[in-house]
Amino acid sequence: MFRGRGPxxxxxxxxxxxxxxxxxxxLVRTVLTDPRFSVSAPVSQGADPLSNPLSDLYVSTGRGxxxxxxxxxxxxRLRRLHTGYFSIRRxxxxxxxLDEIVTRCLADVEAVGPPVDLxxxxxxxxxxxVVCEVLGLPHHDAEWLEQRRPSVVRDRDAGPDEAERAxxxxxxxxxxxITERRIRPTDDVxxxxxxxxxxxxxxxxxxxSEMTGTALTNTIALAVLALLAERDRWKALSTEPTRIDxxxxxxxRYVGAFQVVRRTALEDVELEGEVVPKGEVxxxxxVGANHDPDQFADPERLDxxxxxxxxxxxxxxxxxxxxxxxxxxxxxxxxxxLIGRFPTLRLAVPxxxxxMYSPEHGQIYGLKxxxxxx
Amino acid sequence: MKIVADREVCIGAGMCVRTATGLFDQDADDGxxxxxKTQVEGMEADLARRxxxxxxxxxxxxxxxxxxxxxxxxxxxxxRPLQQ
Numbered sequence: 001m002f003r004g005r006g007p008x009x010x011x012x013x014x015x016x017x018x019x020x021x022x023x024x025x026x027l028v029r030t031v032l033t034d035p036r037f038s039v040s041a042p043v044s045q046g047a048d049p050l051s052n053p054l055s056d057l058y059v060s061t062g063r064g065x066x067x068x069x070x071x072x073x074x075x076x077r078l079r080r081l082h083t084g085y086f087s088i089r090r091x092x093x094x095x096x097x098l099d100e101i102v103t104r105c106l107a108d109v110e111a112v113g114p115p116v117d118l119x120x121x122x123x124x125x126x127x128x129x130v131v132c133e134v135l136g137l138p139h140h141d142a143e144w145l146e147q148r149r150p151s152v153v154r155d156r157d158a159g160p161d162e163a164e165r166a167x168x169x170x171x172x173x174x175x176x177x178i179t180e181r182r183i184r185p186t187d188d189v190x191x192x193x194x195x196x197x198x199x200x201x202x203x204x205x206x207x208x209s210e211m212t213g214t215a216l217t218n219t220i221a222l223a224v225l226a227l228l229a230e231r232d233r234w235k236a237l238s239t240e241p242t243r244i245d246x247x248x249x250x251x252x253r254y255v256g257a258f259q260v261v262r263r264t265a266l267e268d269v270e271l272e273g274e275v276v277p278k279g280e281v282x283x284x285x286x287v288g289a290n291h292d293p294d295q296f297a298d299p300e301r302l303d304x305x306x307x308x309x310x311x312x313x314x315x316x317x318x319x320x321x322x323x324x325x326x327x328x329x330x331x332x333x334x335x336x337x338l339i340g341r342f343p344t345l346r347l348a349v350p351x352x353x354x355x356m357y358s359p360e361h362g363q364i365y366g367l368k369x370x371x372x373x374x
Numbered sequence: 375m376k377i378v379a380d381r382e383v384c385i386g387a388g389m390c391v392r393t394a395t396g397l398f399d400q401d402a403d404d405g406x407x408x409x410x411k412t413q414v415e416g417m418e419a420d421l422a423r424r425x426x427x428x429x430x431x432x433x434x435x436x437x438x439x440x441x442x443x444x445x446x447x448x449x450x451x452x453x454r455p456l457q458q
Contacts, residue, residue: 033432076385083386083405309393310428320387320430 008272011283019281020274023288025295025312027272031282032317037263038071039319041281075318081196082207082322085189091325094134098329101129101139102337110341114373115348118224119366123217123334124152130330131211136188137177145173151213174205216327218257218366219313220334225354225370226255226302227335228347233302238339248332249308253290256313257364260285286312348373375414376437377422379407384433393428394421407433 007024022028031037070078084090105126109116116122128142128149137145146152148170153163178194178201185191193204227233237247260283265276276282289312291299296306314321321327338345347354348371358365377397386405390398397418399408414422426434 033430079385080404084401084403087386087400087402087405088388088391089400089402309389309424316430318385318431320385320389322387325388325392 006272008274008282010274013281013283017281019283020271020276021283021285022271023285023292025289025292028284028286028289028312029316031263031271031284032261032312032315032319034269035072036266036269037282038266039075039262040071040264041262078199078203079318079322081193081198085192086323086326088325091329094326095329095333097133098130098333099337101133102126102333105129106337106341115371116373118338118370118372119217119221120369122338123220123370126220126334127217127330130326134188134211134326135177135190135208136181136186137190141173145170148173150209170209171205174208175201178204211323213364214366215257215364216330218364219252219255219327220331221367221370222255222257222365223251223331223335224338224372225347225351225367226251228345228372229351230302231346233304234339234343234345236304237335238343241336241339243304244332244336246306246308247304248328248335249311250302250304250306251331251335252313252328253296253306253308253311254302256286256290256311257366258313258315259287259358259365260363261315261319286315342372342374344374345372346374347371375419375422375439377409377412377414377426378435378437379409380433380435381406383431385431387430389428389430390425390434393425394418397422398425 007022007027009021009023011019011021013019022031105122108125109118109122112121124146125142128146129139131137132139132142132145148166150167150170153166177190181188181191181194185195190204190208193199193207199207227237237243263282263284265278265280265282267278269276271282290296293299296308296311314324314327354370355368356365357368379398384406386400386407388400388405390407391400397409397411397414399410400406401408411418422436426436
């Protein structure tokens with residue numbers, strides 16, 4: 001709705017301060033690679049307005065932020081400790097484990113029988129189990145941890161007491177797991193992060209909880225909805241499974257659950273003939289960039305023959321999602337698993353009754369439920 | 375043309391490997407870029423340009439062989455030799 005009015009618009013943030021909205025592919029990528037913009041929110045717009053045990057814990061480390069809100073050398077140092085675990089090769093080695101997990105999750109869906117809510121019965125348990133697998137936590141703790149994931153607790157609008165208790169239990173669980181890994185290392189990411197010798201327990205806990213955000217579960221649900229909205233797409237992928245990699249990239253472009261990221265100008269910056277004054281926040285629409293007709297012809301068409309590499313569902317610049325290849329593998333495993341097991345899958349309600357949600361912070365969007373049958 | 379990678383700038387995102395598998399790899403320890411094939415022509419040169427454009431950190435660049443031949447397509451940074 002904003003595109004016709006130019007790629008950069010002056011807007012007013014919800015807190016009343018003046019800011020900017022960037023919607024074109026080239027401008028979004030320009031800002032994301034410009035060191036004159038910081039990931040840190042200005043003091044007037046704390047990234048997380050509510051103090052919670054997790055952010056308190058991190059502030060207590062004295063570094064002032066996590067991987068997602070550090071700039072420059074500090075960010076580069078922290079990020080480099082993580083990148084080796086999420087290279088394409090390392091992630092591909094996880095593929096057989098993800099296949100096992102999806103097979104179990106699909107069997108559970110089948111056992112419940114139609115109609116099934118794919119968000120609650122599939123996307124969440126699948127992602128929780130994958131996170132446990134990657135971090136090296138016992139699979140039988142997945143559901144317990146799921147109920148306490150900071151992002152899940154935040155999105156279900158739990159009361160402050162419940163939210164605080166859940167987070168303290170979550171932090172306590174991970175602290176104990178980290179202590180164990182420091183004594184008896186195993187072959188998993190948690191042990192690896194401990195072995196760097198450079199990260200405190202608090203930093204590892206924060207890193208682990210970033211991995212467990214809801215963006216991936218939302219993307220799985222949105223991708224399945226996009227495929228079922230026109231069942232020819234579902235059929236096309238079930239008869240031509242080799243198209244799955246291109247399809248996953250295109251689905252990420254088409255439905256990527258991260259709507260926006262924000263950057264703060266560290267000095268006055270000229271953009272598109274306007275001056276963004278120091279301290280003002282630019283909202284970068286990743287959805288806008290991925291649907292920019294100047295970059296992706298006929299962007300509202302889901303087209304598996306399109307070369308969608310370069311899409312910005314995982315961001316761009318030095319803060320591009322560190323676990324993006326794992327996220328791709330998860331989406332691919334989930335979608336191809338569903339198609340293989342349920343070739344006749346269809347929506348159990350008319351598409352307009354599928355309820356979307358976007359939590360108050362507005363950064364991501366997803367589906368409340370996705371009722372399906374087969 | 376020649377592919378140049380700056381490992382100090384690289385953040386190990388692996389977009390180059392995903393974009394042009396045969397031309398790049400990632401270091402097993404830190405995920406940083408390894409250029410498998412430095413000199414590329416034709417189709418491979420197009421892939422390399424796309425990889426430069428997709429690189430999130432700006433660690434990749436291209437050095438064209440001849441001056442003043444203009445770069446074809448791609449929006450990545452193009453470095454030209456100052457002297458032949």
